[in-house]
Amino acid sequence: MAWTWFHRLGSPPWIYHFAGRVLRYLLPLTLLMLCVGAVWGLAFAPPDFRQGNSYRIIYIHVPVSVVALAGYYVMAIAGAVSLIWRMKVADLMMRVAAPIGAGLTLLALVTGAVWGKPTWGTWWVWDARITSMVILLFLYIGVYALYEAYDNKTLAAKACAILSLVGTVNIPIIYKSVDWWYSLHQPASIKFTGGTTIDPSMLYPLLLMISAVYALYVCLLLLGLRAGLIDSESTTNWVKREVLGEH
Amino acid sequence: MSTSLFTKVVHRQLLLAFRRPAALLNPLTFYAVVIALMPLGLGPERQVLADFAPGLLWIAALLASLLSAETLLRSDYDDGSLEQIVTSGGSVYLAALGYVISHWLITGLPLMLLVPLFSQLLSMPTEGVLALVASIGVGTLLLSALGTLGAALTVALRRGGMLISLLLLPLEVPVLILGAGLVERAISGLAIQGLLSILIGLAVLAVTLVPIAIAASIRISLEV
DSSP states (O other), rough: TTTTTHHHTTHHHHHHHHHHHHHHHHHHHHHHHHHHHHHHIIIIIBTTTTTGGGGGHHHHHHHHHHHHHHHHHHHHHHHHHHHHHHHHHHHHHHHHHHHHHHHHHHHHHHHHHHHHHHHHHOOOOOOHHHHHHHEEEEHHHHHHHHHOOOHHHHHHHHHHHHHHHHHHHHHHHHHHHHHHHHHOOOOOOOOOOOOOOOOHHHHHHHHHHHHHHHHHHHHHHHHHHHHHHHHHHHSHHHHHHHHHHHO | HHHHHHHHHHHHHHHHHHHHHHHHHHHHHHHHHHHHHHHHHHSSSSHHHHHHHHHHHHHHHHHHHHHHHTTTOOOOOOTTHHHHHHHOOOOOHHHHHHHHHHIIHHHHHHHHHHHHHHHHHHHHOOGGHHHHHHHHHHHHHHHHHHHHHHHHTTTTTOOOOHHHHHHHHOOOOOOOOHHHHHHHHTTOOOOHHHHHHHHHHHHHHHHHHHHHHHHHHHHHHHHO
């Protein structure tokens, strides 16, 4: 009995409807959180005494970067689940997570560059964290490209699962080595904001924005999952009933 | 039975390589050409070349291993040998290990022996030569493990050529950083034991664990 929820996860129509129900509440909530967080952070939070108003991009940059990193683990865990339990839904989840993760990583890099221009005086530096993000972007693109290269999508998912699991083991090693590389080649001096503490008046909108982007990630994942389910199950009866509106 | 699958694969790969010496020479020739391009791109000034030498020698090693990884499993996939290995009932893990070790023997080991020569073409200070030989020797073992994995994932794809570099190069970043860093440290007269130990540790990790992923990938590729 306790396992019925687990078996339901193997049923595409159940997942499709469940995702739909979640989205009905989560999507408006996400939009509300994004709007409140953005207006609060961009208009009402006090300006930074050193960076003035240019620091406000933190409310986009930090949430996006945090979720971009977490997204790789979501993808790898979905891959592991698909390898272990042969679950079609996990395959799709991994397939959907790759482009979303790549998009978020790219957004993190672009907003970082936009922030870097007024703060550091340059669009790009080979700083440890930026370099790690670039490599993360390539890892995401690699998984996506490998999936697209296979014609048989079941095998594509298996191959991508292996690749993302190898990547998961490798990511801490990459981060450590990039950190070490950066300390070896440390250029002149680029100091991030002086103080490490952040005032609550700036922190609360930031936390709200991080939660909002996490919620947005879940929404995008579920939307992609629903589209993927309709696509991969297009010959089955439940999809026909769904599309024709017969219940 | 299962141990012999390892020796059989290594024996077969080495035999194939020595019967067709071009396979043995191509990666080295490629390496030499890439190194020869560096002064043409950067200018012949000895100091400039010497400054960049550790990084350049390592990047060329990455590219050379990538080039040979692309065709590593191709013919065995096409003529059905891979299928025979999987259906033989022996350990695919040991066969995968055999491919990794034989790839290193065919590409990594010769490069390790010849790299002091190439380093002098870029007038690298001689203090770093020993560290370079050690780091290339250990590092190419890592590259062979990852390269075989890339080959196993893409061997069934007709358009796998560009893909394999996209898959492998990001994973190989730590090897490049540690390898080139080790040589730079040696040139500036610092101790390298610590870094070398890390590199050896990673190589042991890769050689023992990556064949699991290779074996799984070979099975996937055979289903295509």
